[in-house]
Amino acid sequence: MTSGRRIAGMLCGISFIAATAYCAPITVANAGKSVYSIYFDAAAPSSVKVAAEDLQRILRISTGVELPLVNQPKSPMICLGDNAAARDAGITLAEVQPEGFKIVTKGQDLFLLGTDTPDGQRTPMGGFTKGTQYAVSAFLEKFLGVRWLMPGDAGEVIPHHEKVVIPDTNLKEQPGFLMRDLMYVQEFARPEVLRWFERQKGGGPHGGPAMKGQGEPGYRLISAGHSWDEYVSVEDLKRHPEWLAVGGDPGKFCTSNKELVRTFAEGVIKWIDKAPDRLYASISPADGGGFCKCKDCLAMVETDWHGNPSYTVNILKFYNDVAKIVAEKYPKTLLAGLVYYNYTYPPKKPMKMEPTVHLHPAPLDTYGFGLFKPEYQAEYERLMSEWKKISPDITYTNYSTWMRSESGAPIGPGMEILKLELPTLHKLGYSGVMMCGVSAWGYGALTNYLLVRQMWDPMINLEKTAQDWLQTAYGPGWENMTTLYRRLDEGIKRFKIADQKRIYDVTYEVIRDVHLPLLPEMERLYVATLNETQTDSQRQRLEMFGANLRMLHYHLRRAGLLKDFERSPLYLSDAAYEEFFKQRNGSLFFNGGRRGETVVKPIWVAEKRSLTIPRLPADQKLPVADGKIEEAEWKAAAIADQFRLPGSYQPASQPTVARLMFDDRALYIAFECQEANIGNLSANEWPRDDGRVYHGDVVEIFLSFAGNLRQWWHLTVNPKNVQWDGLVNNAKYSFDWKRATAVGEKSWSVEVEIPWKNLRVENVPAGKTWRANLTRENTASNENSSWCSVEENFMNPEHCGEWVFAQ
Ligand SMILES: [Zn+2]
Structure with missing residues (x-):
């Protein structure tokens, strides 16, 4: 007080x-x-x-x-x-x-x-x-x-x-x-x-x-959450596999299938029946893209303003088709639909929406400070104005000045973005805004304050409001903190302009490029402000910010990224940090989850191991035969060994050695899994692609598509030679490859042959570099390990290493 x-x-x-x-x-x-x-x-x-x-x-x-x-x-x-x-x-x-x-x-x-x-x-x-x-x-x-x-x-x-x-x-x-x-x-x-x-x-x-x-x-509240899985039953989908997206993601439908549309709309009606005074129902697709590629659906696909495929017509037509059916029974219930992902840009020819459709533009590319990118800033007003014409009663959703930050790394308010975003929407007459605030109030209070005041009065003088806040919050040294927030904005802006991957989290890369170089200056500005505070409250608010800097300093030190760390005023020994964190755990200071619990993660510096994979010598017979790794068959192979435990670079207690070669026809991989507790090996003869294979011992291969880290082939084998294969975690995309396994007294082994053409690779990748990882789930000795270390789970392509295929 x-x-x-x-x-x-x-x-x-x-x-x-x-x-x-x-x-x-x-x-x-x-x-x-x-x-x-x-x-x-x-x-x-x-x-x-x-x-x-x-x-x-x-x-x-x-x-x-x-x-x-x-x-x-x-x-x-x-x-x-x-x-x-x-x-x-x-x-x-x-x-x-x-x-x-x-x-x-x-x-x-x-x-x-x-x-x-x-x-x-x-x-x-x-x-x-x-x-x-x-x-x-x-x-x-x-x-x-x-x-x-x-x-x-x-x-x-x-x-x-x-x-x-x-x-x-x-x-x-x-x-x-x-x-x-x-x-x-x-x-x-x-x-x-x-x-x-x-x-x-x-x-x-x-x-x-x-x-x-x-x-x-x-x-008023109208939310447009992802909701496709609410309305069509699993039984219906089993009876009608043709309703699922052809060549698309699971959870996506063939939206040009009339029966699907009718069943979906009936599902919406049933949902409204449960509470007929509901203001709205959301009919937004499940998250992500991966829409149907059947002939009728593909015919509607356009290109967006950046030349990428746009599914807007597909989705808007689906919204309209559903709205027509729902309106027969509920002519007033609004149907909220996202405008998002690869349906962010308006259709080329004007489309008239049914009167009950309420659109929610949520331009994904502008999430996580994406509006710092000049190309998105330049098109922002036009994009929002086009959507307002299509859907006059309209709500905007964005995570524009937000990034998930779990190791204390502060983010700035994104002043440039705040000045553009809500004032533009207000001028255009948008009726609703759903914005994402910052859960760590220690550094996010300024962002939250500016956002909430802009939502009430979009035309406030943002600089003046920020200055009033900084001055009142931090006392006489406030200008230092103004500089600190500005430096954070500048750092994130530089990062986002260079970012090709659409990073919305404060990843190691963000910390390396933004926070690490800025740390000495942040430290100096913070301490200078602290030295000038005049009241307990000013000091308290500033220390809420500083607590995050201390957390960041601790994690940077633990990740081996700091030199001379003991000289920093932010330095806490491990024991001191433990006590410091205990006192503040679960407070407003830090990044909080939905129940207010502090969510914190160490900074994970992924190691990128690299391997050159040689060609199979022309005179050698194909190595994949019986699962037994014969020296003569594999002597030319590259070796991937020293598999690490998750969350560390420590080698596993049970070593795994993989051997790799390729030729014009296929990629050849052998795993030799040493196992001290071979009697505990767990493997059943599951059907192909049965997820229960992961309950026992397996080895896995992760192969990223060139240029698209989010898509990767995932191949798994257990000691009984049972296979699971698919795209990411979707086993629908199975293909043919050859495997053989053998179980010995102190190890089990696998030989694998993966034909290029079945991977849908047009040219043999000789001379190319792929991102890949090899992993092992060892239930016999209860340890997981991988060639490239992972933070906690294998399904993260960011942690893949590099395979360079020889010419
Ligand atoms: Zn289709």
Whole structure:
């Protein structure tokens, strides 16, 4: 708490309020005395009572005088809520939009009122509005300089006032977006975060358990989550394999199949039947691309503005086809559909959407600071404007100033992006925004504050708002922190402009390129600010930031990336770090999961081992015969050994040696798996592609497609010669390859022959480099290992090594 502390520059906060000459200013408190009471109707919604108590508490802390709470209007008063006393004074909400509010002086009285949903009721759109609470927070901010910089006591700033004088005022505010949601800021785990939202006129967060029974906060919620798996049963799909996407991902449908469309729409109707007053149903595809490549579907595929295949027409037509059927029974229920992934760009010919389709553009390329890229910035307004024309009632979703950061590495607010994004959408008339905040409030509070205030008023002066926050939060040294946040923005911007891989996480690469070079300067700026703090609260807020820097420093040191680390003021020994973390674990400081638990991961520096694979000598017979690795057959092979344990570079206790060769026909691989506990070897004769093969001992081959790390062939064999093969984790894409296994007394072995043509490789990759990994799940000795070490699981192509095929 900062009760009674003087905050520079706050007292002038009232001067910009336009005053008319008719009404004398009113003095609410002076020298610890007041003649005012706080009045609200006894029958007012409970949210108005909460607002009254909050107003009383904050005025008391600021002025030293406690105004009584009364249920009978008596001048002079601060009148809260839309009630008879306000109406008698001629003050109504007639022209105020949902969630809007007014702050009005009349005679000696002050009226704070907004649209409030009565207890137990909802807005016509399923929400719950607290306009009077908004009026009270806005009043305290504007006239007393109160700030809620972040949730909890550490964020509340209440300046001391000897005298509170309110000039003649007639203010009206309403939200810039009717629906506002800020996601993933530990909102469902912490009441203080929900309270912070209310004070920031936040609308959301939506969908949280804390809001049950009251309706969703804010006037309206429409979410367009991935939902295809909700509406068509597994049995139906088994009966109709033709409904699945041809040559696409599992969970994707052939959207031009009329029977599928009908069944899907009936599924949506059944879902609405369960609660017919539902405002909307989401009909968005499962995540990712991989749509149908049948003749009819392919005929609709266009190219997007960057020359890539665009499935927009396929998806929009599907939305329309489903909407027509659903509207026969539910003509008013909205159907929310994402505009996303490879259906981000508008169709070439204008399409008219059915009236119930509500689109949610969520341009994936702009996630994770993608809008730093000049090409996306340049097209942003046009893209958003095209979609607004197609779907006039429209909601925007983005993770634009967010990156998943799990080792304490801070990210900046992305000022350049914030200045572009919501103001553009507001000008275009978007009705809703769902933005992703930063869950680590230690460094993300500024981002969250700017976003939530922009969602209410998209045209705020962002620089001024940020400066006010930094100055209030960190005290006299605040300009250092301004530089620090700017450096983070600059670093991420440089990274994103060079990034070809669409990285949304703070990966090792981001830390190496952005945080590591910036660490000495961040350290210096942080310490300089800390040395200038004047209050406990300033120090506390700054140390929340610093805690993340300490965590980052610790993980960088553990990953072997720091020299001279003991000289850093951020340095903590292992034992000291353990204690430090224990005290702050599960706090708002750090990256938090959905239940508020601290989610933290070490920095993983993937090793990229490299191997040159020779050709099979022309005079040698093919080596894959009986699973027994004969020296004569494999003597020309390259050797991949020293398989490592996951999460370390330590070799496994049970060594594995792989041998590799190739020729114009095939790739040949042999595994020799030493096993001290050969009697415990676990292998059953499962059918081909049965996932249970992974319950026992197996070896696996991961082969990435050239240029596409996200797609890789995955081949598995167990000691009984059972195979599992497919694309990533989808066994539908099986193909023919040859295997033989043998089990000996101290080892088991595999020989494999993979024909190039079955891998759909057009040319033998002689002279080319592929990304690949070899792994072993050893249940006999209960250890997994891999040729290239992995952080925790094998299914991560980032951890693949390089295979260079000889000419
Ligand atoms: Zn199709």
